Amino acid sequence: MPSSTSEPQPDHLQTLLQSARPFLRGQLENVDDRLPSLIAVLKSVGAGECWHKHGSFLDHLIDIYRILKLWGAPDAVCLCGLFHSAYSNSYVNLAIFDPSTGRDVVRRHVGDAAERLIHLFCVVPRQKLIHDDLLFRYSDESELVQHVNDSEKSLINARKGVFELEDEEWRRKIQSILPAEGIVMKHIKTGEDVNLSRRVVATFLLMTIADFSDQLFSFQDVLFDNSDGMLKFSGNDWATALWPGDGKPGLWMTSISRMGAIYTLIVREEQLYSLYSTSSNRDEEIELVTPPILQNCTKILTAKDQIEARDLYWEGVCEMSKRGLEGCAELLEGSVVRNSFVGEPHVVLGQIYLSQGRFEEAEKEAEQGLRLLLEWGSPWDKRMSWEGWVSWCRVLVMKAKERSWPQTSWGILNLGLVR
Template identity: 55%
Template sequence: MAPPPPSNSLTFSHNHEKRHSNHDDQYRLERLLESARPFLRGELEAVDENLPGLVSVLRAAGAGECWHKHGSFLDHLLGVYRILKMWKAPDAVCLCGLFHSAYSNSYVNLAIFPPSSAGRDTVRAYVGLPQSDAELIEHLRSSEISLNKIREGEQEEGEEKGWRVKIQSICPSEGIKVKHIKTGEDVLVSRRLVAVFLLMTMADFSDQLFSFQDVLFENSNGRLEFSGNATLTSLWPGDGKPGLWMNSISRMAAIYTLIVREEEMFRSTEMKNGRVLPAGRDEDLELVIPPVLEGCTKVLDSKDQIVARDLYWEAVCNSAEMGLERAEEMLLRSVEKNPFVGRLMWCWGRFIWGKGALKRRRRRRREG
């Protein structure tokens, strides 16, 4: 048996891995900033040469004149498009996000295009699971094991197949049938398209929800289960707190990941056995994993979400009264409860920067 390496080589290895990890993080950040920069500068043509024209179509249809949550409907449509684009979703999915709900939907009447054949032709010309959080987390763990085994040519163990049985029972490989909203006819929706709808809903919620919807839908437990509809007692915009929607989209993200993994395993098995994939599965739809919630593998606890939001809100609203040190402590605790919110990290970073600037100012005064 070879002797263990000297401690200095272990230190070197650890430092090398740390530098490599930091380099990867820096690269990902640069890529993210690169994709965000055209939106920040309003250079829509740099995102897609057709985007300015599409926005003009929406503007001409009156999207900018319709109120929507915290802005106009046009603002929201662009916001959803921006999120999907930065998540590297396929162009077709991004365009669908840009025109989503343009015929109206079950919740809001924002029909900027008539849901008639003529209206749909217009848009077409431009656009070309109730589970517990613990069960979802366990399914994510099992699915990762299953997927790795399939990729390495190994067989799944019996207990590892439970998540696949659950996903297949909810959303089988052949897709699901839903009723047409107008005619009542059965419409087959492929499993890949179901996954895309989940992805778009995540982006949709991310762009628009805040505490007003929590009051409106009686979301006191933070799970966004639409348990109420307090339209008569909810006054917009309310107190303006951040919304309690992240537990909901983290569960959507987990289900999305499970569908993506099941799709890969299904396709691998079918091709390995020499079977042709059936038609109508929307194989041309690429299922990308958004760079959120650790690659859509973390389910945020609903209670942690509430605690994090309340700590953040108290810190930013009462920092002058409580003092910066106390506010910084509360922000740090907030980040620990919910590390997936950039705003929390940004605020905490401002405190760190401010403390450093204050120390430098005091030092210059002493030296001067």
């Protein structure tokens, strides 16, 4: 039966679960002893009362912190994620701290390095930065794929002492878009120049990947007429986008995968640059980590595969009465083949296999689904929370290993405890 291209390893799965467990158990003080008090600060200024796409602003802030922490981002970047729109930004009106009077307050809570990132994140035109200046400069998908492959070879050669600085097309392009000395953007309110180092730009790209993965679902697809799955924010169907809509997974992964590939190019260019340059004032204290998603941000999901995989998944989970177990399994297997980068199709397929007594296959799919859910740190199917998906998936893994599955409705409802 179909599965993802990379098989989950038990030790790796346990490592992922160990990192996620404090979030699953609500033991946030075990992640950072400041975290409960920081969340209390956000609550005190009303973050829990603000609407935000898939819930409240407070939930979103905590989710972004969790995603970045699970990806291994530095503390300052994770804290930037926790407060990332606290002064408002170019996308949303969420100024829970006044940028003219509240910066000292935020700085006292998170420190200078994190507050600087928070402020920059809130004052730059992020749509222009991420989409116009980065994403849309790589409109040719084949070029982006080739550059990712070439950059890996360049890094391997450089570590052996072989540099081809003048002949590498991928480097010439990334350097033209994002020079070593950084770029200058315009403040979204004052129009003043805002200097951004290459590492800060990369950090904001990483945060946007986390940001979009946490909040986007079918509501935004309707709002912006994202029927082609390219997420260009070019539509304007404001009157017909009724929140929350049908709850279907959104068509955001193609755009995210392209962002991830560009992020990989920036990281590799920074690694190469550091091998032969000692220049200063480049925010080199900001570590650029690579998320485990999308095969460490090296794979691009085509829009066609994204759409077909999503539609097959949706039909598989919604049409059981018409299709039956075998028919739904076939749909989900087709979804996994087209998009092997999300966990939920594996999870639902694992449950079907359990119902059919196919325990070995169920274990394989459930473990794969669990691995992907833990790596993303957020759900693709946002009808249920990330914690809910992870907990359900762990139940499936446990029952598959036990080679048993309830044969009654009450037996299903009795599930829950994970050993």
